[in-house]
Amino acid sequence: MSNTRRAFLLGTGALVGAYATRKYYTTPDPAGRVLDAPTSDPLILNDASELSPTRVAKHLILTDRFEAPQIEALRAELLDAKRSGRAMIASAARHSMGGQSMAVSGTTITMNDEWLELDKTALTYRCGAGTRWSTIIAKLDAEGYSPAVMQSNNDFGVAATYCVNAHGWPVPFSGMGSTVVSLRMMLADGSHITCSREENADIFFAAMGGYGLLGVITDMTVRMVANTRLQPTFEKMDAEMFGPRFVQAIKGKTGVQMAYGRLDVSKDRFFEQAMMVTYRPSQDQSDLPPAPGSGFMSKASRSIFRAQLGSDSAKHRRWWFETGLGPWVGSGDTTRNTLLNEPVVTLDDRDNTRTDILHEYFIAPEKFAGWISACREVIPSSYQELLNITLRYVARDSESWLSYAPADRIACVMLFSQEKTHRGEEDMKRMTQELIDRTLDLGGSYYLPYRLHARQDQMVKAYPGLRPFIAKKRAMDPTNLFRHAMWDTYMARG
Numbered sequence: 001m002s003n004t005r006r007a008f009l010l011g012t013g014a015l016v017g018a019y020a021t022r023k024y025y026t027t028p029d030p031a032g033r034v035l036d037a038p039t040s041d042p043l044i045l046n047d048a049s050e051l052s053p054t055r056v057a058k059h060l061i062l063t064d065r066f067e068a069p070q071i072e073a074l075r076a077e078l079l080d081a082k083r084s085g086r087a088m089i090a091s092a093a094r095h096s097m098g099g100q101s102m103a104v105s106g107t108t109i110t111m112n113d114e115w116l117e118l119d120k121t122a123l124t125y126r127c128g129a130g131t132r133w134s135t136i137i138a139k140l141d142a143e144g145y146s147p148a149v150m151q152s153n154n155d156f157g158v159a160a161t162y163c164v165n166a167h168g169w170p171v172p173f174s175g176m177g178s179t180v181v182s183l184r185m186m187l188a189d190g191s192h193i194t195c196s197r198e199e200n201a202d203i204f205f206a207a208m209g210g211y212g213l214l215g216v217i218t219d220m221t222v223r224m225v226a227n228t229r230l231q232p233t234f235e236k237m238d239a240e241m242f243g244p245r246f247v248q249a250i251k252g253k254t255g256v257q258m259a260y261g262r263l264d265v266s267k268d269r270f271f272e273q274a275m276m277v278t279y280r281p282s283q284d285q286s287d288l289p290p291a292p293g294s295g296f297m298s299k300a301s302r303s304i305f306r307a308q309l310g311s312d313s314a315k316h317r318r319w320w321f322e323t324g325l326g327p328w329v330g331s332g333d334t335t336r337n338t339l340l341n342e343p344v345v346t347l348d349d350r351d352n353t354r355t356d357i358l359h360e361y362f363i364a365p366e367k368f369a370g371w372i373s374a375c376r377e378v379i380p381s382s383y384q385e386l387l388n389i390t391l392r393y394v395a396r397d398s399e400s401w402l403s404y405a406p407a408d409r410i411a412c413v414m415l416f417s418q419e420k421t422h423r424g425e426e427d428m429k430r431m432t433q434e435l436i437d438r439t440l441d442l443g444g445s446y447y448l449p450y451r452l453h454a455r456q457d458q459m460v461k462a463y464p465g466l467r468p469f470i471a472k473k474r475a476m477d478p479t480n481l482f483r484h485a486m487w488d489t490y491m492a493r494g
């Protein structure tokens with residue numbers, strides 16, 4: 001092995017991904033159950049759904065910063081995959097849920113190249129593509145800065161976040177892609193190029209929310225903002241009022257920096273009440289405390305959250321906790337970084353017979369009441385257990401080709417606890433398609449990193465940029481080197 005290749009850290013053996021501790025090989029059986037047998041095969045990877053076991057030919061974990069030797073080694077791997085007709089795809093934490101982060105029988109790369117450099121004058125940081133938000137927050141926090149936009153948890157990779165164009169509680173931003181200044185990416189022809197709004201802009205906008213299908217991002221430069229001490233405000237209201245009230249609370253000179261909403265998910269009061277939480281800077285901005293990994297309230301919330309499974313009285317208790325005790329206990333100051341620095345594991349279900357499945361729908365604020373009615377008709381009569389819905393604000397995204405927010409939207413993130421059975425899976429698929437239909441009827445769209453349950457016509461309707469995106473991908477990658485289950489399901493025949 002050459003030094004170049006050694007520096008790259010590759011192989012197929014002792015490779016450990018974020019989900020290595022929870023590996024399941026899911027096989028159907030005639031009784032209609034889904035069997036989950038732990039597997040020690042390092043070439044069977046899975047994602048956060050625990051329902052996407054995928055055999056790959058090669059799993060590379062990249063830990064080194066991309067300098068000339070690593071770039072050369074990546075190019076060699078890419079050419080090797082291409083020559084053998086294998087697919088290739090980059091990934092980070094594999095928290096997507098429909099196989100978007102794995103190359104079937106191909107080369108899957110886990111990016112763990114964690115490094116970060118601040119530019120305090122430009123208010124940006126440069127970092128490795130696989131740098132996790134937990135690392136970014138720790139480094140920025142120590143210097144008084146904070147990520148501009150990221151998800152509500154800190155486990156994800158920064159380039160992966162751009163590749164799904166994720167969003168979170170920070171307002172009044174659009175997706176995280178809107179805060180990326182530039183990036184470097186290796187294309188299917190082996191060239192390593194810089195993309196930004198000024199340079200290769202078409203590739204920059206197609207790759208933003210492009211699910212890794214145009215190349216492997218190696219590093220990026222991203223905007224940061226000041227870390228701030230924040231004071232929360234809680235407001236309970238009828239759910240129907242939430243859309244316009246949320247926009248009113250956030251848009252304009254309201255000073256709100258972070259915001260989210262929740263709805264009561266108990267079956268007998270389904271989506272009747274909403275809670276809005278907004279955070280404004282406190283008067284005292286001196287001596288900000290460091291951002292801990294996970295707060296007491298979050299940890300205490302886990303048992304209350306999980307007790308909701310199959311119990312309406314536990315759902316009532318949780319709503320009381322959220323709207324009564326929560327505001328009382330959690331009304332003190334916090335910091336922006338503290339709110340962002342939450343690992344996914346805090347709410348983990350610790351149950352091998354079930355799995356958490358996320359859905360997300362984007363709806364115009366003025367259509368929110370109609371969307372609530374649609375959900376009331378679809379969700380409680382299904383077989384699924386809705387444990388949580390969080391509402392966020394996403395500003396218009398006119399940049400990314402696969403934009404899910406062509407105008408300002410309320411993002412409705414739902415967490416279902418699903419039985420790992422064929423019955424659970426079929427019911428989830430049926431319910432998802434119904435929810436997507438109802439959302440599309442209201443002019444909304446749905447989010448792509450989750451299960452691939454949407455029908456083809458739903459994907460086409462929700463994403464008008466799909467055809468140009470596929471054409472661009474085919475032009476840049478004629479042999480379809482970069483592909484995964486989402487490409488195969490919705491794009492390969494487009």
Ligand SMILES: Cc1cc2nc3c(=O)[nH]c(=O)nc-3n(C[C@H](O)[C@H](O)[C@H](O)COP(=O)(O)OP(=O)(O)OC[C@H]3O[C@@H](n4cnc5c(N)ncnc54)[C@H](O)[C@@H]3O)c2cc1C
Pocket residue numbers: 048089090091092093094095096097100101102111129130150151152153155156157158159160161163164165166167168210211212213215216217218344358449
């Ligand atoms: C518990 C949980 C909470 C979540 N919360 C939010 C939220 O608040 N807001 C939100 O918007 N989303 C949220 N999501 C969705 C999440 O943002 C996506 O699933 C995201 O992809 C996760 O990042 P990851 O590192 O796991 O990416 P992966 O799943 O590993 O990859 C995602 C995509 O990015 C591509 N990719 C990754 N790295 C590279 C690279 N270096 N070059 C090219 N392509 C690459 C992959 O090919 C894949 O298509 C949540 C998901 C979970 C499970």
